[in-house]
Amino acid sequence: AQKITQTQPGMFVQEKEAVTLDCTYDTSDPSYGLFWYKQPSSGEMIFLIYQGSYDQQNATEGRYSLNFQKARKSANLVISASQLGDSAMYFCAMRGNQAGTALIFGKGTTLSVSS
């Protein structure tokens, strides 16, 4: 069975600072993918970044990067230069790499960015 753990219910950061949101996972699948989503108060789920378990390099997408440590089974999201618009709920998720496999989500972290 797969499991995602996000231990930070809430995080607070000031504008322009970097912030790390923690995510650990557990799986017996040899091949899997890790995802981060942002959910603003509107409720939509916005895909941010993906990391494959066999990827040698950490994924980056603009201000988002994923600090992937396979041996520790962690996939932390780093947001650089935080903006007020980054205030939202952030979910870490994973799935096995078979086509058509659904995502399993963590409980989420609420990020609040202040000016």
Add this chain to the structure above:
Amino acid sequence: SAVISQKPSRDICQRGTSLTIQCQVDSQVTMMFWYRQQPGQSLTLIATANQGSEATYESGFVIDKFPISRPNLTFSTLTVSNMSPEDSSIYLCSVEPGRSQETQYFGPGTRLLVL
């Protein structure tokens, strides 16, 4: 990327009634997923809908309560039957576009309040 629309965007319903939620995708996809997000909670998979076959339900979800249709490769419906206040949630459909397993996109969600 895939553009996903859901109808209705929100609704207020009386207990004992049923609501059908529509999910439309702008491209053909093999698998569609239905999730529920109860207030303040993470996303939980209800079922996986594969075109041309019966939906596969997760533990705790049954077809009589959440019947799903998948008539073609771009459309699916989820019905929430005999509603109670505990069904008040955001319902989201999600797809895995094309052959890429590096993304999974979500619709904007349907906010349901049951009185």
